[in-house]
Amino acid sequence: MTCVAYPETANNPRPQVIPAPYARAVELTPEELRVLGCLVEKQLTTPQQYPLTLNALVLACNQTSNRDPVVHYGDATVEEAVTAAKGRGLARFVHPSHGRSALRYRHELDDVLGLDERQLALLAVLVLRGAQTPGELRARTERMADFSDLAEIEAELRALADRHDPLVARLPRRPGHKEDRYAHTMGEGGVDGSAAPEPVHHHSGPSRLPESPPARLERPPAEDLSQQLAHLRAEVAELRRGLDELRAQLGG
Numbered sequence: 001m002t003c004v005a006y007p008e009t010a011n012n013p014r015p016q017v018i019p020a021p022y023a024r025a026v027e028l029t030p031e032e033l034r035v036l037g038c039l040v041e042k043q044l045t046t047p048q049q050y051p052l053t054l055n056a057l058v059l060a061c062n063q064t065s066n067r068d069p070v071v072h073y074g075d076a077t078v079e080e081a082v083t084a085a086k087g088r089g090l091a092r093f094v095h096p097s098h099g100r101s102a103l104r105y106r107h108e109l110d111d112v113l114g115l116d117e118r119q120l121a122l123l124a125v126l127v128l129r130g131a132q133t134p135g136e137l138r139a140r141t142e143r144m145a146d147f148s149d150l151a152e153i154e155a156e157l158r159a160l161a162d163r164h165d166p167l168v169a170r171l172p173r174r175p176g177h178k179e180d181r182y183a184h185t186m187g188e189g190g191v192d193g194s195a196a197p198e199p200v201h202h203h204s205g206p207s208r209l210p211e212s213p214p215a216r217l218e219r220p221p222a223e224d225l226s227q228q229l230a231h232l233r234a235e236v237a238e239l240r241r242g243l244d245e246l247r248a249q250l251g252g
């Protein structure tokens with residue numbers, strides 16, 4: 001794992017990456033985790049809209065689908081969280097250029113923590129939805145990364161858990177359940193400090209975790225439908241603005 005040196009200066013506009021063993025564990029607030037998880041999710045699922053404007057990032061944080069818990073952050077909360085993440089070297093501001101008029105935000109988790117696309121996808125889903133089984137993770141990362149089977153999910157989880165500063169830990173199996181669950185270790189909402197995580201053991205043979213059927217789609221309650229519709233309309237408006245900017249750049 002890596003960490004960053006501060007402060008950022010005009011002569012050093014990007015954070016300086018320091019390799020292990022001098023790295024320190026990441027400890028983020030729930031707001032920072034939600035912001036970074038959303039930035040990763042949108043980068044992998046809607047790259048044409050990424051980096052995100054503040055309005056798009058607020059909408060992503062407050063989604064009622066694919067979020068646990070559901071939150072209702074205001075602009076100031078999201079802006080403060082992404083600024084704090086920038087201070088840690090985990091986010092970056094993208095200033096307007098090439099016809100764009102709004103400041104945008106992007107994450108730096110892949111560079112700073114040395115993560116590939118599949119590891120980013122797993123970490124984002126754990127951050128946005130809490131502890132999950134490999135089967136649930138496979139279903140919920142389907143739009144973000146390509147995993148052919150559960151063995152590949154488990155291999156990436158082991159890689160994240162076996163780091164010098166682990167980003168993932170396996171939780172004790174719940175009574176009556178056959179599958180282990182995994183949680184992130186990056187801050188609040190991850191591993192429960194009251195229950196010590198189990199070490200992740202390497203297996204020379206095939207994975208012994210049972211296959212899990214894809215998670216069923218969750219139907220939102222009726223009272224949330226109008227709020228989801230408002231979010232969708234705002235996202236469409238944001239996409240249209242992006243298309244207008246692109247047309248302006250092309251002289252159309």
